[in-house]
Amino acid sequence: MTPLYLDEHLLVLDKPAGLLAVPGRGPDKQDCLSARAQAVWPDALIVHRLDMATSGLLVMARGLPMQRALSLAFEKRQVHKRYQAVVAGALEPEQGQIDLPLMIDWLNRPRSIVHHQHGKPSLTRWQRLDAAPWQPDAPAPHPVITTRVELEPVTGRTHQLRVHLQAIGHPIVGDPLYATSEQQGWSGRLLLHACDLSLPHPATGQTLHFHSPCPF
Template sequence: MTRQDASFLPAFEHATPRNAGQGVVYSDAALLLVNKPAGLLSVPGRGEDKQDCLARRVQAEYPDALIVHRLDMATSGLLVLARGKAMQRRLSTQFANRQVDKRYVAVVNGLPPLASGEIDLPLAADWPNRPRQKVDRLAGKPSRTRYQVLSHDPFANTTRLALWPDTGRTHQLRVHLLAIGHPIVGDGLYAEAGGAACGADARLLLHAESLAFAHPETARPMAFCCPAPF
């Protein structure tokens, strides 16, 4: 039985969930698409206070659901889970081979000088300040983010961006935007480095808006869009 809480359109046409805040937005025998809320871990963390997470909530209804990729706790948006280990391997291969198209939306402080651009800066763990990451031109892993300005609010001095991470490093979008002087609004983790305005919003204004990939069982092109709640 296939459940579709979203209108699903094939051939990379966008499918927008009608109930964007209601959790599972698409499911079939091979996979699940879930809209993760901000403030919820993707998988369990260390300690009893970090056991509540999206994976366990989904597994309460779908016991065979397995995580394929993750979103930061502070980030909301679309997340794929596989139904069983075989589907997990196939979907994980697509992510590892960069065959999945991912688009994020963010609101940042200031206005980038270009309407679109690319941020190519290597990233590494900031070990004394974990879980923070940092730009490390000597030991960092190659990391690239493309961006496009969608709109600018001159009164708040904020800009809405579309973001395409070509690599999937931890906190990549947050650190890359901070590095070019336009930190994401509401980013409390990097607020000290980015200035007081970083923590100006109640949540991190970063949302995984769309995903496109091949169905792991049929190879059929699939695409989903879940608009940002901000």
């Protein structure tokens, strides 16, 4: 395991799609990014998570004081993350935001849902990208229309980006929970990647910037 950044206070890793960030329930779900990191750096502690199906940048603290400092930075929204995704359909206009309250769908976990009465405030900003059109992994029976977008989660709710895009009618391609069966079949993975991360260094306060190229 080669980190993108490593010092005595933190490390930044590039998580592949399909790997858990933290252990799950059961012996078959113990292999995860945090366990692999702790096998090399025993003091590495989780600060935030990425969904198993999502790839990209993840920061871990080294030791409890650094974990507390980084967790506080997340709480104060001093950590800024940007994702790239491919969504179904033609997303218009050039940019916008999705402001819909979210909560866990307790009867259908691990899904989350929009709930205007009990949901927590959740905000996502998006911008359409002019990158080359994405092509499905396998031939489709009819033309596939998709849009490549940059996403900024201002809040950090469970499955926020995935639920917000579904809620406006543009689920992320390959999403096993929120896309239609046809949209899932367009890709062998969820087309969501954490590509940019900036945060204050927990010891020096210096702003650190990291980038991971989008793999799709």
